[in-house]
Amino acid sequence: MRKVVSHIKESLEAYYPESEISGFTRIIIEYITKKPYLQVCVDPPVFTPELHDQIDVILNRLKQYEPIQYIIEETEFYGLPFFVNRNVLIPRPETEELVELILSENKKSGLSLLDIGTGSGAIAVALAKNMDRALVSAWDISYKALDVAVLNSKANSTDISFGRVDVLGDYPTDKKYDIIVSNPPYVLESEKEQMEQNVLEYEPHTALFVPDNNALLFYKRIADIALNLLTPAGRLYFEINQAKGAETVKILETKGFTDVALSQDLSKKDRMIRAKLKQ
CATH class of the missing domain: 1.10.10 (Arc Repressor Mutant, subunit A)
Known part of the structure; x- marks a missing residue:
């Protein structure tokens, strides 16, 4: 040994x-x-x-410099085991804080929830596992990512409705949700040079990067989707780029959301936003 x-x-x-x-x-x-x-x-x-x-x-x-999680094809998120490969981002500890925020603010039984850009399914599975009889749906643009998410849902004995949806295009409007959560791409193209080699060379760029001249395109679009799909007083949760907190808050307030709150992660960086739809 x-x-x-x-x-x-x-x-x-x-x-x-x-x-x-x-x-x-x-x-x-x-x-x-x-x-x-x-x-x-x-x-x-x-x-x-x-x-x-x-x-x-x-x-x-x-x-x-290949990430150990991809080599062994597994990682842990919110105390749960997850299969990962190069088709999905490796779940980060900061995202566990987003899950914790949602759980702390939503204790009712039977809430309906949508995770947009689910990737490995980490957020959706963790919430489905820890909320009482939640009705969880999850979207992603990537069929390969959805294959991973379905595996993780089954492995953790959760019942989640998955759908292949490009949120920049048409999206299903047949359901309403009490909660919408998203950790969309938010790393600026100009920030690539600051990133670790193992992230740049192995993790999927479509799930990471946005153009500098339209950094908040996913937040604007998902906010519009939330205006359409949230129930009255429903809640929207985002993980964000730490440099874009104030801008994202302003976008949500301009669109008419109330109780918009910016939260920091354990590293004292702006990382999460919560907003509420007007009743």
């Missing part, structure tokens, strides 16, 4: 900081052995040549 840990550290020390390597070590060993890390430490298995080969394959991919 000690040799395996040393091998992982020595292989990656030229590529990653020590703190990140420690996390990789735990994830790799749990993935390879299919056992909790502490259990492996207490009762180490025999690391066969086949297991060593599997570890080396993972290490070689990490040296190319």
